[in-house]
Amino acid sequence: MPFLTRRGEPLTALPLVYRRGRDFQIVEEFLYRNPRDGSTTLVPAHAVDLPPGEGNSTDFASVPPFLWGLIANYGTQTLPAIMHDALVGQLLREPDDQRLALRREADELFRVALIDNGVHRLRARVMWAAVGLESWGRHGGAxxxxxxxxxxxxxxxxxxxxxxxxxxxxxxxxxxxxxxxxxxxxxxxxxxxxxxxxxxxxxxxxxxxxxxxxxxxxxxxxxxxxxxxxxxxxxQAEPTVAWKDEYAPESAAPEPR
Structure with a gap:
C-alpha cells in the first residue's frame, strides 16, 4: 500500500474535520511512498481550531460538480488528491518564479500516486492533464x-x-x-x-x-x-454540497482555490 501512517503502517483510515461547504481539513499526518525511487512525501496535519479555509485543507479531487457523474471528487483518488492539495498549498510560500516548476513536480507525483493507488491509467491521465492545465493557467503567465x-x-x-x-x-x-x-x-x-x-x-x-x-x-x-x-x-445546477451559514461570519467562508 503506497499510503502509510507516520509510523510506516498501511493507512486504513484518515480522520478529517468537515468545514461545511466543500472543505475538509486533515487531523493526522500521513505518508506517501513513491514506488519509483522509494522516496516518501509527508502530508502534514493541522490544528483543528484553525478557521475554515486555513491550514491543510482539501476539497478532494477538484472536479466541477456537473461532472461528478463521470469522475467523482472522492474515492480511490482521495488520498492522492489530498496529498496534491497539500503540496500545492506548500508551494504558495515559494517565490513566484519557482511555483510552476514545483507545481509540475506535484502534478507528476499526483499522477503516479493515482495509478499506484488503483486508479486506471486513462482516468489518471485525464486528472493529471486537468491539474496540469490549471498549473499553467495559475502560474504560467502569458x-x-x-x-x-x-x-x-x-x-x-x-x-x-x-x-x-x-x-x-x-x-x-x-x-x-x-x-x-x-x-x-x-x-x-x-x-x-x-x-x-x-x-x-x-x-x-x-x-x-x-x-x-x-x-x-x-x-x-x-x-x-x-x-x-x-x-x-x-x-442551482450542481449537487447540493454547500449552503450559507447564517450564524457564521462572512470572513469564515472558505476562499475559492
Whole structure:
C-alpha cells in the first residue's frame, strides 16, 4: 500500500474535520511512498481550531460538480488528491518564479500516486492533464494562457477533422494530427499539451452531455420551485454540497482555490 501512517503502517483510515461547504481539513499526518525511487512525501496535519479555509485543507479531487457523474471528487483518488492539495498549498510560500516548476513536480507525483493507488491509467491521465492545465493557467503567465489557448484550438481542430472525415473525405481525418505536431513546440511539456488536447476532444461529448443534463434538471427544479411559491433555496445546477451559514461570519467562508 503506497499510503502509510507516520509510523510506516498501511493507512486504513484518515480522520478529517468537515468545514461545511466543500472543505475538509486533515487531523493526522500521513505518508506517501513513491514506488519509483522509494522516496516518501509527508502530508502534514493541522490544528483543528484553525478557521475554515486555513491550514491543510482539501476539497478532494477538484472536479466541477456537473461532472461528478463521470469522475467523482472522492474515492480511490482521495488520498492522492489530498496529498496534491497539500503540496500545492506548500508551494504558495515559494517565490513566484519557482511555483510552476514545483507545481509540475506535484502534478507528476499526483499522477503516479493515482495509478499506484488503483486508479486506471486513462482516468489518471485525464486528472493529471486537468491539474496540469490549471498549473499553467495559475502560474504560467502569458505562456500559460498561450498553452491553454493552443489546447482549445487543438480540440476544435480535432472536431473539425472528424466532421470533415465524415462529411467530405476520409483524408479529413489527417487534420487531427496537426495538434501533435504543434505540441512538439512545447518541448518537455509536449506530453501535457498533447494529452490535454486529445483527451479533451475525446471527453467533449460526455462533458457537454453532463453540462446540459445538469441544466435541464435545474430547469425542472426551477419550475417546481416557482410552482410551490419559491419555498426553500433557489435551485442551482450542481449537487447540493454547500449552503450559507447564517450564524457564521462572512470572513469564515472558505476562499475559492
Amino acid at each position: 505562456r500559460g494562457r498561450l498553452l491553454i489557448g493552443q489546447v482549445a484550438v487543438g480540440v476544435l481542430t480535432i472536431v473539425a477533422a472528424v466532421s470533415l472525415g465524415i462529411a467530405v473525405s476520409p483524408w479529413g481525418y489527417m487534420l487531427a494530427l496537426a495538434p501533435t505536431a504543434l505540441a512538439a513546440l512545447w518541448g518537455s511539456t509536449y506530453g501535457l499539451v498533447s494529452s490535454a488536447t486529445y483527451l479533451a476532444a475525446l471527453y467533449a461529448p460526455l462533458i457537454l452531455g453532463a453540462f446540459l443534463a445538469s441544466h435541464v434538471e435545474n430547469a425542472i427544479a426551477m419550475i417546481v420551485w416557482l410552482a410551490t411559491g419559491c419555498k426553500g433555496p433557489r435551485p
